[in-house]
Amino acid sequence: MSGSEVFADGLLAGRVALVTGGGTGLGRATAAELLRCGASVVIAGRRADVLEATVATLGEGAGYVAGDIRTEAGAQAIVDDAVSRHGRLDILVNNAGGQYFVPAEGIELKGWRAVWRLNLGGTRRMCEASLPALRAAGGGTIVNVTFSPHNGLPGMTHSGAARAGVEGYTRELAAELFDDDIAVIAAAAGHFDTDALDKYPPTVRAQTAGGVPMQRLGRPEEHAWMVALCASPLRMALSGAVLTVDGARDNFYGGWPPAALTVGEGEVPTEERRPPATR
Ligand SMILES: CCCCCCC/C=C/C(=O)SCCNC(=O)CCNC(=O)[C@H](O)C(C)(C)COP(=O)(O)OP(=O)(O)OC[C@H]1O[C@@H](n2cnc3c(N)ncnc32)[C@H](O)[C@@H]1OP(=O)(O)O
Numbered sequence: 570m571s572g573s574e575v576f577a578d579g580l581l582a583g584r585v586a587l588v589t590g591g592g593t594g595l596g597r598a599t600a601a602e603l604l605r606c607g608a609s610v611v612i613a614g615r616r617a618d619v620l621e622a623t624v625a626t627l628g629e630g631a632g633y634v635a636g637d638i639r640t641e642a643g644a645q646a647i648v649d650d651a652v653s654r655h656g657r658l659d660i661l662v663n664n665a666g667g668q669y670f671v672p673a674e675g676i677e678l679k680g681w682r683a684v685w686r687l688n689l690g691g692t693r694r695m696c697e698a699s700l701p702a703l704r705a706a707g708g709g710t711i712v713n714v715t716f717s718p719h720n721g722l723p724g725m726t727h728s729g730a731a732r733a734g735v736e737g738y739t740r741e742l743a744a745e746l747f748d749d750d751i752a753v754i755a756a757a758a759g760h761f762d763t764d765a766l767d768k769y770p771p772t773v774r775a776q777t778a779g780g781v782p783m784q785r786l787g788r789p790e791e792h793a794w795m796v797a798l799c800a801s802p803l804r805m806a807l808s809g810a811v812l813t814v815d816g817a818r819d820n821f822y823g824g825w826p827p828a829a830l831t832v833g834e835g836e837v838p839t840e841e842r843r844p845p846a847t848r
């Protein structure tokens with residue numbers, strides 16, 4: 570695998586990373602970038618065939634373990650596998666997650682619980698299962714992937730609430746783990762161009778990039794660079810932070826100019842200068 574476009578060669582040499590949901594999308598891009606930075610990487614997910622195919626593309630230094638983060642036993646087995654393979658664990662990327670699209674009032678209690686069990690519960694389980702290994706390594710990094718729910722996520726109320734929970738969990742865990750030299754950072758993704766978006770309605774997908782001030786979806790490698798930065802020597806200074814990579818989507822007005830600010834042919838009026846102040 571060639572070197573990173575962003576980071577120095579060997580930035581993460583000797584480190585061992587575990588990426589949940591690493592068989593697809595953002596997790597796959599993250600695994601690839603951590604490998605480019607010199608880490609050994611274990612990817613995890615439920616589907617062994619998907620993981621196996623991804624490991625074949627990632628090449629040397631990559632391995633996989635099939636498992637389910639929705640149970641304590643599943644999370645523990647994933648961590649145990651990674652540690653037994655490489656003898657240590659330095660970086661945990663809690664990337665596995667997701668939801669289904671539905672108006673808030675249509676969310677069944679069972680569905681609400683399913684989304685929380687995966688996103689908030691899975692993150693907590695993986696953190697707890699990993700902490701002994703991270704401490705044994707003398708410190709490390711946990712990156713909790715979430716999305717930027719700071720202006721709400723229509724159609725994803727259950728997940729917006731769960732991801733806000735992940736942010737709160739991240740901040741508090743970070744405060745408790747400073748003395749262990751373990752950084753805990755949330756990476757809040759905007760809208761990224763992964764296969765997972767194929768499940769959303771075509772009209773919704775088509776309008777999504779237009780809702781981002783940057784006027785395009787994020788590229789998976791852009792997210793992956795952020796995750797690698799979180800594992801870099803900057804990690805403790807970032808601990809407890811929620812880092813948003815979203816092309817300014819949290820501003821929530823779409824591309825420039827915002828329709829609500831335009832007049833005439835679409836120009837944005839510039840305010841008249843006030844007369845000079847007089848004493
Ligand atoms: C392009 C425009 C959109 C922009 C979005 C940009 C932001 C993107 C954010 C992303 O996260 S992209 C990544 C998306 N990836 C995924 O979502 C994959 C993972 N998702 C899932 O696996 C499921 O959605 C899940 C519900 C989280 C899976 O949990 P689990 O397997 O535990 O649940 P189930 O057993 O399948 O279902 C339990 C329960 O949940 C309710 N439910 C589930 N799916 C639906 C649905 N499609 N519609 C309505 N209700 C649903 C339901 O109550 C289920 O119970 P039963 O009815 O099966 O008894």
Ligand SMILES: NC(=O)C1=CN([C@@H]2O[C@H](COP(=O)(O)OP(=O)(O)OC[C@H]3O[C@@H](n4cnc5c(N)ncnc54)[C@H](OP(=O)(O)O)[C@@H]3O)[C@@H](O)[C@H]2O)C=CC1
Binds near residue numbers: 613615619637687762
């Ligand atoms: N794409 C985007 O625009 C955005 C994505 N995100 C978040 O980033 C993360 C990755 O998203 P993306 O790559 O697009 O989506 P994917 O659906 O491709 O990724 C989800 C991954 O999680 C794994 N996974 C799901 N449930 C479990 C489970 N119970 N145990 C173990 N692994 C599981 C899946 O593998 P398997 O099914 O084999 O278990 C899959 O590899 C998710 O948390 C997503 O919500 C956040 C904001 C925006």
